Amino acid sequence: MNRIAIVLAGGLVLAGCHASRLAGPTPAAGPADASYLLSGTVLDSSGDVGLEGARIGLVDGDIHRLAVTDAGGRFAVEGLSAGSWMLTISKAGYIESRRFLDVHADRAMTLRLIRAGGLDRRPPRLP
DSSP: OOOOEEEETTTEEEEOOOOOOOBSOOOOOOTTOOOEEEEEEEEETTSSSBOTTOEEEEEETTEEEEEEOOTTSEEEEEEEOSEEEEEEEEOTTBOOEEEEEEESSOEEEEEEEOBTTSSOSOOOOOO
């Protein structure tokens, strides 16, 4: 499995990771139909806290897939065909992120969300 690390504008970071929770229906895959898995973890912007209840949505035309993260922020979505999917990551109190995601193989990612208002609520660090 290839590992990636991509920083995207709008408060979303994608990087290599592992996950274990499955969500959404899986269509039957025939010999000509490849079916891929997107899995990963959603963290706060510090990268220290998994975000439970974050929604991972993927849309390709009329095909929709949805996953909700578990207590550790982990998710998995099966049944993705090859192509370009609109990826949406959202959670109350955080900035929603939308990006196109090219799928041509199973992928594992770490997704980081930024709190709405631009800053996570942590005390400032003193020099």
